Each structure stands twice: as C-alpha cells, then as structure tokens.
Amino acid sequence: MTELLQNLIDGLGRGSIYALLALGVAVIFGVMHLLNFAHGEMITVSGYAAYWAFQQGWSWWIVVPLILVVSVLTSLAIDQVAFRRVRGADDFTLLLTSFGVHFVVFSLFLLYVSASVKNFSRPGWVTDTYKVGSLRIEVFDTVVIGVTIITLLLVSLLLQRTMFGLALRAAAADFDTARLMGVRSDNVIRGAFGLSGLLAGIAGVFWLMRAGQTTPSAGLDPMLKGVLAALIGGLGSLRGAVLGGLALGMAEVLLRSRLPDSIAGLTEGVVFLLIALLFIFRPGGFVSVAHAERV
Secondary structure, eight states, rough: OOOHHHHHHHHHHHHHHHHHHHHHHHHHHHHHOOOOTTTTTTHHHHHHHHHHHHTOOOHHHHHHHHHHHHHHHHHHHHHHTTTTGGGOOOHHHHHHHHHHHHHHHHHHHHHHHHHSSOOOOOOOGGGEEEEETEEEEEEEEEEEEHHHHHHHHHHHHHHHSSHHHHHHHHHOHHHHHHEEHHHHHEHHHHHHHHHHHHHHHHHHHOOOOHOEEEEEEHHHHHHHHHHHHHHHOTTTOHHHHHHHHHHHHHHHHHHEEESSSSGGHHHHHHHHHHHHHHHHHOTTTTOOOOOOOOO
C-alpha cells in the first residue's frame, strides 16, 4: 500500500506538468480547431533563454519570470508569423503549418546556436524529499502539484469571471455565432495563444528545472505529452485536458514501477498501446465535446 501511495504521488507530480501542457493545447484547439504541434517550441526557446540567463549569472528567481515572458512572446510570435496567414485555410494546412513551425525553430537553433546539449544548474531543492509517515515525498512534486492547482483555479476564474473568458468560451462553442455577436476574432485568437504560451511557460519552468539542460529538440517530448494528454482527455475540453494529463502521468509511473525490470524500458510502448485501446473503445477521449467550426 505504501508503494502504491508513493507511486500515486509521483504520478500526480508528473501528470500535473502534462495537464498544464495539455491545457495549452486544448485552448488553441477549442478556438481554432488546430492541433498545435508547435506547442513545444515555447519550451525550446525558453530553455535557451534560461541558458543565456544563467551564463549572465542570473538566479532561478529571475529566470522563472523570464521563462514565462519568453514563452508567451514566442507563442504570440508564432501566431503572428505563421498561423495568422493561414487562418482561413483547411485543417490539413493548419496542421502542416504547425509541423513547419516546429522544424523551422529546430533548424534555426541547430544551425545558428549549437546541436550540443546546453546544461545549467538545477535548484538545490529539486532532489530534496520529506517524510510523511512511511512516505518519502519529493519537494519538487509537492511544488508542481500546488502550482498546478493554483494555475487551474486562476484559469477557471479567468474563463468564468472575465469578458475575455466569456469571449473565449463563446468562440470555442461556436466561432461564427460569437463573431456575429461582436466577438473580435483576432483578439480572441491572440489571447488564446497568449494563454497557451503562459501555460506552456509554467510547465516549461518545471520541465527545465527537472532536466537541467536544453537542446534544439527540447520541446519535442513535452509537445508529444501535451498532445497525447489532450487527445486522451478529449480535444477541446479543458477539463478533459487536465484529466488526460493526470491519467498519462499516473500510467507512466505505475507501469514503470509494476513492469518487470527486463521490460521496464518498454513503458512508453505499453502506454501507447493502452492509449490505442482507449481510442478504440472511446474515440472521443474521456470527455466528448461537440466542436464548432473553426475560423
């Protein structure tokens, strides 16, 4: 029982990061009907910004807000440079555009920065633990879970209590009708990208703290986790994105601890198999959403 509780806490910590990533993916999909495979580039760019800051002698107290700002600005820049020009295109064109952004960002860092791994110091408390009864809990997991809960509450208040949240929810429900009612599509989409970038930045802070390094492909793995979690939860559902992220994190940790050592390396493959089975029996994910037409 103790081992199971330990795994559940570890899974919650990992799943909380996935939930933040999936939430950013779901926000963009809800408004634009776009599965954004460039979502991880916010973490790639933020990772190099963090590396530069550490080279200047900055501490994590200053680097954390830098990562958030860079992530938001990167998301807005991607929308302005790439997606704004193809908003009236079909879904396949939007999808190709998101892939194109990923490969362009990857190639720019590869050609003009370096292909080598850039290491930087991690906060000392990342590996610290404390005991609760027979459980040994990581301080990192506790901070991640706490920040994720606060972030989800603030996002919920933003969506429920502000005019921007009302416009965003109206656009996600039926973009054409929302636009006829006076919702400015450019402002809503720009705000959605800003919110998505902020969520990616918060997740990126913890991802980079844990990794202590960055590479031109640093955003690939978090992007895949975020997209998978959003698919598991149900594309376009913010609640589903959170559930999908937590479920994915739990599955990875529990499988890694339960599988025999000889096949523990196949954890990712087993997770993908379980996801495939989920899509066979429940194609819409945990939470089914009736999607509106994109702009």
